[in-house]
Amino acid sequence: MKRSKTMELGVGLFMLAGILGLVFLGLRVSGLTLQAPSDTFRLEASFANIGGLKPRARVTMAGVTVGRVADIELDREWYDARVVLELDESLEGQLSRDTTAAILTAGLLGEQYVGLTVGGDPETLSDGDAIRDTQSAVVLEELIQQFVSNMVSD
Amino acid sequence: MSDTPFVAVEGLHFARGDSEIFRGVEMTIPRGAITAIMGPSGTGKTTLLKLIGGQLTPDAGRVLIDGQDVHRQSRRALFAMRRRMGMLFQSGALFSDLSVFENVAFPLRVHTDLPEAMIRDLVLMKLEAVGLRGARALMPAELSGGMARRVALARAIALDPELILYDEPFVGQDPISMGVLVQLIKRLNQALGLTSIVVSHDIKETLTIADYVYVIADGEVMAHGTPAGLDVDQDPRVSQFVHGEPDGPVPFHYPATDFAADILGAGGAR
Amino acid sequence: MIQRIRRLGRAGCDLLEALGRAGVFLAQAGVGLPGREGWHLWLRQMHFVGVLSLAIVLVSGLFIGMVLALQGYTILVDFGAEEALGQMVALSLLRELAPVVAALLFAGRAGSALTAEIGLMKATEQLTSMEMIGVDPLRRVVAPRLWAGFVALPLLTVGFSVVGIYGGYLVGVDWLGVFEGSYWSNMQASVDFLDDIGNGMVKSLVFALVVTWIAVFQGYDLVPTSEGISRATTRTVVYSSLAVLGLDFVLTAVMFGGLA
Numbered sequence: 247m248k249r250s251k252t253m254e255l256g257v258g259l260f261m262l263a264g265i266l267g268l269v270f271l272g273l274r275v276s277g278l279t280l281q282a283p284s285d286t287f288r289l290e291a292s293f294a295n296i297g298g299l300k301p302r303a304r305v306t307m308a309g310v311t312v313g314r315v316a317d318i319e320l321d322r323e324w325y326d327a328r329v330v331l332e333l334d335e336s337l338e339g340q341l342s343r344d345t346t347a348a349i350l351t352a353g354l355l356g357e358q359y360v361g362l363t364v365g366g367d368p369e370t371l372s373d374g375d376a377i378r379d380t381q382s383a384v385v386l387e388e389l390i391q392q393f394v395s396n397m398v399s400d
Numbered sequence: 401m402s403d404t405p406f407v408a409v410e411g412l413h414f415a416r417g418d419s420e421i422f423r424g425v426e427m428t429i430p431r432g433a434i435t436a437i438m439g440p441s442g443t444g445k446t447t448l449l450k451l452i453g454g455q456l457t458p459d460a461g462r463v464l465i466d467g468q469d470v471h472r473q474s475r476r477a478l479f480a481m482r483r484r485m486g487m488l489f490q491s492g493a494l495f496s497d498l499s500v501f502e503n504v505a506f507p508l509r510v511h512t513d514l515p516e517a518m519i520r521d522l523v524l525m526k527l528e529a530v531g532l533r534g535a536r537a538l539m540p541a542e543l544s545g546g547m548a549r550r551v552a553l554a555r556a557i558a559l560d561p562e563l564i565l566y567d568e569p570f571v572g573q574d575p576i577s578m579g580v581l582v583q584l585i586k587r588l589n590q591a592l593g594l595t596s597i598v599v600s601h602d603i604k605e606t607l608t609i610a611d612y613v614y615v616i617a618d619g620e621v622m623a624h625g626t627p628a629g630l631d632v633d634q635d636p637r638v639s640q641f642v643h644g645e646p647d648g649p650v651p652f653h654y655p656a657t658d659f660a661a662d663i664l665g666a667g668g669a670r
Numbered sequence: 671m672i673q674r675i676r677r678l679g680r681a682g683c684d685l686l687e688a689l690g691r692a693g694v695f696l697a698q699a700g701v702g703l704p705g706r707e708g709w710h711l712w713l714r715q716m717h718f719v720g721v722l723s724l725a726i727v728l729v730s731g732l733f734i735g736m737v738l739a740l741q742g743y744t745i746l747v748d749f750g751a752e753e754a755l756g757q758m759v760a761l762s763l764l765r766e767l768a769p770v771v772a773a774l775l776f777a778g779r780a781g782s783a784l785t786a787e788i789g790l791m792k793a794t795e796q797l798t799s800m801e802m803i804g805v806d807p808l809r810r811v812v813a814p815r816l817w818a819g820f821v822a823l824p825l826l827t828v829g830f831s832v833v834g835i836y837g838g839y840l841v842g843v844d845w846l847g848v849f850e851g852s853y854w855s856n857m858q859a860s861v862d863f864l865d866d867i868g869n870g871m872v873k874s875l876v877f878a879l880v881v882t883w884i885a886v887f888q889g890y891d892l893v894p895t896s897e898g899i900s901r902a903t904t905r906t907v908v909y910s911s912l913a914v915l916g917l918d919f920v921l922t923a924v925m926f927g928g929l930a
Contacts, residue, residue, distance in 0.1 A: 277858030
């Protein structure tokens with residue numbers, strides 16, 4: 247009977263360690279926070295070109311992460327990209343109506359993310375509204391092409 | 401009641417691959433007696449037990465135990481039927497991860513809701529019956545072959561079955577443990593009123609305890625009768641087997657071409 | 671020619687039949703654990719396949735994490751991107767190496783032992799005698815082992831990842847001098863709980879089922895001789911390894927390859 251007790255203890259510790267390991271992976275490795283994911287609101291923004299932006303990319307304000315890209319789809323009417331942003335609920339009613347959204351790149355070759363900059367309009371954005379003033383991604387090839395054609399025309 | 405057969409085997413056919421093992425075996429096994437099934441090695445005696453126990457399904461024919469067809473039962477009913485049977489395997493087949501006590505307690509634990517104290521009493525009673533009450537704490541690996549078989553016997557009778565099947569109980573035993581087993585089988589049969597089927601090719605021991613004997617060879621029942629009757633049987637095949645003569649109608653040699661031709665033929669080819 | 675085609679056909683039929691038997695076997699054994707007794711049997715098997723496999727899995731995880739950091743660093747440093755070391759170590763472990771390597775180790779350490787154990791029980795007629803006592807060996811012997819393997823391997827995989835990430839940390843941060851903050855923050859920025867950890871766990875669950883299934887089936891279905899047991903044990907390791915690597919490709923294609 248004693249042997250079975252130590253065995254039970256061993257298995258119990260083993261399973262506990264496994265579950266703690268999973269929690270560790272969640273918190274420390276994937277940076278998951280223990281907040282309920284429901285307290286967000288959504289904004290839309292249309293871009294002429296999103297470059298390499300992917301769903302779940304970060305949305306930042308002044309470098310601070312405030313949300314994620316929830317969805318990206320092609321607008322069939324204007325043929326531009328409609329990006330749905332999921333932002334922290336505490337920002338609802340805080341962002342001015344002329345807030346701009348830009349697609350930025352972390353470093354020279356890093357991942358792309360959306361940066362928001364607030365404007366001065368007293369009216370604010372709420373759930374489901376669209377950001378009008380947007381700035382597309384900088385595509386390296388286009389940049390080089392422009393540079394080269396400028397050189398030629400000079 | 402005692403004159404109705406407990407087990408009836410009717411027109412049993414069984415083939416494994418291309419070789420036919422049984423071609424119409426007929427047997428009736430009376431209630432409350434020890435019936436021996438004998439025959440040379442390789443005649444499928446163990447297969448016959450497996451057919452009776454419902455582990456194998458015959459190609460034709462049927463096996464009735466107490467009037468019920470073993471092979472027409474659902475899986476659940478078959479397992480229920482097996483609770484009324486005990487089987488002693490050639491190797492003993494004790495569960496190697498359980499102690500002697502737990503091995504004997506195993507059928508009680510799975511099939512009854514008896515309190516622990518009562519299980520303990522029953523197990524010790526059964527172990528006492530086979531003379532191994534003192535070995536209850538040992539593991540199967542620590543037992544000799546004869547002791548393992550006696551523990552297996554205690555386990556087989558743990559649920560007080562009505563039918564016990566013995567598969568070669570005497571094989572590989574020294575004379576003392578052989579004598580012990582012979583005594584045990586006989587005593588248990590009388591004390592508990594069991595129906596026993598003993599499959600064996602140890603003629604001397606088997607004939608001393610059997611009430612009735614079936615001899616099978618070539619897939620059929622070759623002879624049957626009481627031990628005394630078989631002893632004086634005129635059939636040369638029966639007499640060869642019962643008296644243990646090395647050569648006779650059952651040949652000593654595996655079928656082969658002529659010896660002289662084989663030897664000389666091989667030499668000639670070189 | 672016709673002979674050859676017929677032989678191929680027969681091989682196909684044999685394969686289908688074996689698969690069918692294995693499927694029926696899984697369905698019958700998977701139905702579960704009866705009551706308190708089943709719980710104890712499961713516990714004992716958890717100890718055997720889980721706790722006793724922990725050492726080999728954790729040590730392997732540590733070394734693999736350390737090697738990843740070492741190899742990754744020499745490549746990343748050429749691009750001046752050594753801060754991405756944490757990201758690289760974590761992603762390769764979580765998505766790929768931890769589920770696969772843990773499953774392969776598990777097949778070698780626990781799977782082969784399961785096959786041999788069940789095979790020996792079959793060879794010594796323990797399974798038959800259990801059946802004659804009126805206990806279904808599928809429920810009593812096979813089911814606890816199947817479920818123990820199914821639960822144990824994902825837990826072992828988690829342990830492998832955790833230890834591997836720490837191994838990478840040891841080499842990368844303590845030895846090679848990657849900045850500690852960027853090791854963790856780059857990792858956190860790029861690892862997604864559902865997409866990376868979750869998919870890795872799904873992989874691990876699939877491998878656990880397949881490896882344990884192959885192991886217990888090979889044990890239950892073998893020819894009960896000593897040669898049969900040794901062959902079945904080898905088959906367990908070979909088949910499980912092939913199944914794990916093959917399934918890994920399929921699962922990776924579905925999860926990360928855009929084949930949804």
